[in-house]
Amino acid sequence: MKTITQYQPMIFSRLAAVAHERVWRRRQFRNEALRALAYVALGLWLAADTGCVAWDWQFWLMFTPMFAASELALHEVSRG
Numbered sequence: 001m002k003t004i005t006q007y008q009p010m011i012f013s014r015l016a017a018v019a020h021e022r023v024w025r026r027r028q029f030r031n032e033a034l035r036a037l038a039y040v041a042l043g044l045w046l047a048a049d050t051g052c053v054a055w056d057w058q059f060w061l062m063f064t065p066m067f068a069a070s071e072l073a074l075h076e077v078s079r080g
Contacts, residue, residue, distance in 0.1 A: 035074070042066060 043054065043063055052059040 039067065039070075042070075 043059075046063055046066070047053055047059060050059070050062065052062070054060075
């Protein structure tokens, strides 16, 4: 029969792994929230600058290339 001293490394390594995963998940959520905020700000700026509103198809015609370009740039930056 094992004692608590023998189980201690296994318990603390699992707790450390869970804490590390929690920190990584929080950082990932923060990055995704900032990206979403940036897209909202870009969309609001575009709507204010051009006078198009989000329910007009012309707005999406202008916003989609910006969205695609920023996603591609983000992918390239994260890859390198």
